[in-house]
Amino acid sequence: MSRKTDAAAKHLPKIATGIEGFDKLSHGGLPRHRTSLLIGGPGTGKTVFALQSLVNAVQRQRAPGIFVAFEENPRQILANGATFDWGLGSLTQKQLFFLDAHLSPTLVKAGDFDLAGMLAMLAAKKREIGAQCIVFDGIDVLLTLLQDPVAEMREIYRIRDWLADHALTGIVTAKLESRTSEALHYGFLQFMVDCVVRFERRQEGRVSAPTIQITKYRGSDYSAAEFPMSFGPAGIELGATEAAAIERAASSDRIGVGFERLDAMLGGGVFRASSTLISGMPGTAKTTLAGKFAEAACLRGERTLFVSYDEAAEEIARNLSSVGIKLRAHVRSGRLRMHSARSDGISAEEHLLKLRALIRECQPQVVVIDPLTAIAKAGSLGTARTVANRLINMLKDDGISLLVTALSATDDLQAESTDLEISTIADTWIHLSYVVRSGERNRALTIIKSRGTSHSNQVRELVLSTSGPTLTDVYSAGGEVLMGTMRWEREVEEGARKTRQRAEFEHKRRELQFAEARTRAQIRALQMELERQRADLALNSSENDVRHVSTSERENELRKRRSADRAGNSSRKRSGRAAR
């Protein structure tokens, strides 16, 4: 914003109104030392806009201002202004001077009059307090009193020249009832001023949406589109902050959505600062998944904002705790902010502005909106679509991870995709549906798209339990994923089959073990037999030796006894062999 302001300032000095959206679309604010005209029907926010600009100039730029009230009593204006958080009450008469130019109803007009006297008084006041800005609120009231188009024009010129002479930035507000009458009465008013801002209220469905549009700005470029606005605690807020070009860094950081199985299906979770859409009919556990997402964010230590429409935060926390999602603790720790809002009677634009104020206030890293489709309840669908689009873009620009739920009236994907048209802008789209088969209604989860991730294409059954939501194992039969009791039956069947298989295997193993043992036993027996046979053999041969030795020894003995000398040699040889 500031960069643009500086660039524009070279061409035309501007004074920032402090109304952020407006300063953006006007590229810096209202023209300095020139006259700007705010026109619009009653209750469109002209006076608030003028007063807010003036107060901002006083507080932020230390530029004292004068407020000339033709239409309302300054006391009323002050009281109305005090409802906003501007700190209006703390301003002194030296900073912001109110002139009650509210003409008495008993006033008699006898002939032509002019504003020369009032301007002389204001000039004196300007000198006294050093005012730099002046607001003429409800100048139409005064001009109507002139009852003369020529005189009206003369006085308008008088004001303009006076502003220029006194180096004052002027804001003039004027009522107009409709677009047609304005052309006749205030054509010259628009012609004479340097900047014209038009305020309108559009009826959209059952709600009227205030809008703002710059229709003229001499010497400056501006956004000519009509922008929605709303009245927040800080005054007027404009929904016109998006830059035309999309400049944002893409994060490759993944964040978990709350439970592993879904993360796995998403190929590791969703990208940080991406948008996720969960669509589905009532009761398909959208809120549960949203709650899980919020809880996961809190557990990661991220500031989280949970916005629920038409359902109290306490109710949601209670309901979610039944499926093991504990949000209360995070609310207490301040990590989670739960905000409930009513959706009825508020236009989509207003919802957006309120959300933006809320987001600015709590600076979350993760935002959950449940359900986003609630913003389309009042007002036109067309507006709701652009609002949804802007909301998603706004959060992405701010690097906030977003999860929204969308209520679909039918289970038809085509119908959902055309409803708020968020499915086209969301990065990840998870669809929850009911699968009715064999007398049962089961929840099914499908990831329809997930940009930049290799996500699963399977339809999975979503089961809620006290420990939280989870996805069941996949059993398919005849090309269909089985769910509910069919899945359960299949699971049981599968279990039985496995048990049987295990038993069979065990049996077989034992059999083999037995066979092995038997073979081993046989081997052992044979080995023993072999050993016995060897032993037999050894015994046999040694007996033979002993017999042999004993025979030769006897021969020697006999020889000795016979004293036969010649056989001595052979006797030694033989005894040596026996010793061995």
Next chain:
Amino acid sequence: MTWRQHKPRARRAAVKGGVVLRLYIVGGAPNSVQAVANLDAICREYLKDDFRLEVVDILRHPQRAMAEGVLVTPSLAKLSPLPIANVVGNLSDKAKVLLALGLERKAK
């Protein structure tokens, strides 16, 4: 500044039944000049000498005019007799001026 405002009023109370008027003008602005002339004629015709008129030039006394609640010029205030009446414009609409000043009956 305020004493000026009160002093004529005090003096006026002494003038029995007299009309006290105050006209706020802006220097030589056409409407102001015209108002002075118109009022002068009316006073001469209907009030003779039984009136008191103060002409305040806002260019000289802007703060006083502001304090006294003047907005547009020329502006005429009838301070006495009560009720106080205010007339704006160059007073060219004589009938309205007379009506506002309560001089209608005298005109008949």
